[in-house]
Amino acid sequence: MSDRTSAATSANANANANGAVGATGESVDVVIDGYVATWNETDAARRQAGIARAWADAGRYRDPLMGSTGHGEIDAMLAAVQARFPGFVLKRTSKVDCHNDAVRFSWSLGPASGPSVVEGVDFGTLTPEGKLATIVGFIDKMPAA
Amino acid sequence: MSDRTSAATSANANANANGAVGATGESVDVVIDGYVATWNETDAARRQAGIARAWADAGRYRDPLMGSTGHGEIDAMLAAVQARFPGFVLKRTSKVDCHNDAVRFSWSLGPASGPSVVEGVDFGTLTPEGKLATIVGFIDKMPAA
Numbered sequence: 164m165s166d167r168t169s170a171a172t173s174a175n176a177n178a179n180a181n182g183a184v185g186a187t188g189e190s191v192d193v194v195i196d197g198y199v200a201t202w203n204e205t206d207a208a209r210r211q212a213g214i215a216r217a218w219a220d221a222g223r224y225r226d227p228l229m230g231s232t233g234h235g236e237i238d239a240m241l242a243a244v245q246a247r248f249p250g251f252v253l254k255r256t257s258k259v260d261c262h263n264d265a266v267r268f269s270w271s272l273g274p275a276s277g278p279s280v281v282e283g284v285d286f287g288t289l290t291p292e293g294k295l296a297t298i299v300g301f302i303d304k305m306p307a308a
Numbered sequence: 309m310s311d312r313t314s315a316a317t318s319a320n321a322n323a324n325a326n327g328a329v330g331a332t333g334e335s336v337d338v339v340i341d342g343y344v345a346t347w348n349e350t351d352a353a354r355r356q357a358g359i360a361r362a363w364a365d366a367g368r369y370r371d372p373l374m375g376s377t378g379h380g381e382i383d384a385m386l387a388a389v390q391a392r393f394p395g396f397v398l399k400r401t402s403k404v405d406c407h408n409d410a411v412r413f414s415w416s417l418g419p420a421s422g423p424s425v426v427e428g429v430d431f432g433t434l435t436p437e438g439k440l441a442t443i444v445g446f447i448d449k450m451p452a453a
Binding site: 225226227230260262263264265267284286299301 | 370371372375405407408410412429431444446
């Protein structure tokens with residue numbers, strides 16, 4: 164192990180119960196909940212800061228309807244969703260299930276109170292530093308077009 | 309588009325309803341069902357041929373209990389599962405849901421007749437040629453240890 168990696172190794176001493184860590188010792192749950200929060204953060208500066216915390220620089224998001232790569236595109240995508248669906252809230256609806264560098268969780272999207280409009284599951288991968296490298300969303304419930 | 313890619317482009321003319329194809333024009337369903345069949349093929353030569361059809365050379369499998377990279381390791385992993393759980397059959401229990409280069413499907417594992425023992429979801433990615441690059445399995449039902 165070189166000196167250059169000693170800081171990361173030290174941070175990795177903070178492994179959580181899943182044996183998975185973030186660059187600052189955050190658990191995967193914290194990373195995922197930070198990611199979910201960016202969908203709901205309508206203050207641009209705070210949303211961008213949250214994206215930078217959760218995602219690797221080259222982070223790649225894909226679902227059946229949208230895609231974005233890198234912090235700037237991810238931020239523009241979330242701003243567009245918020246503009247199109249004002250008041251909608253993304254909620255995590257399952258535990259954060261992770262092993263190796265992989266993670267999955269279920270979610271719902273809709274008004275803060277009332278039934279969800281869209282539901283699905285996100286599959287993600289994490290960098291060795293514990294940031295999101297990829298999120299791929301699949302849809303389980305969607306209104307008819 | 310260069311001449312070198314014209315063969316692949318031609319094969320891609322056989323896009324299925326999902327717009328996703330394999331190197332020989334196979335649909336993603338065919339690739340996934342070929343992958344599932346390798347779990348149940350106990351003839352080593354036929355299993356290895358099926359792995360070579362379904363997986364890219366550098367294909368990478370991970371679930372919470374097992375991992376293998378490349379055709380040889382994948383084959384050894386499946387042979388070990390078959391030896392440990394003789395008569396168990398892997399069945400796909402959902403549609404093959406795919407978009408972009410990503411795919412997911414649910415499965416069960418257990419005796420050919422009778423209730424399943426293990427259930428889960430596989431999340432995969434495909435190479436541009438339509439072979440499996442990665443499969444990440446998550447477990448939804450598992451017997452207590």
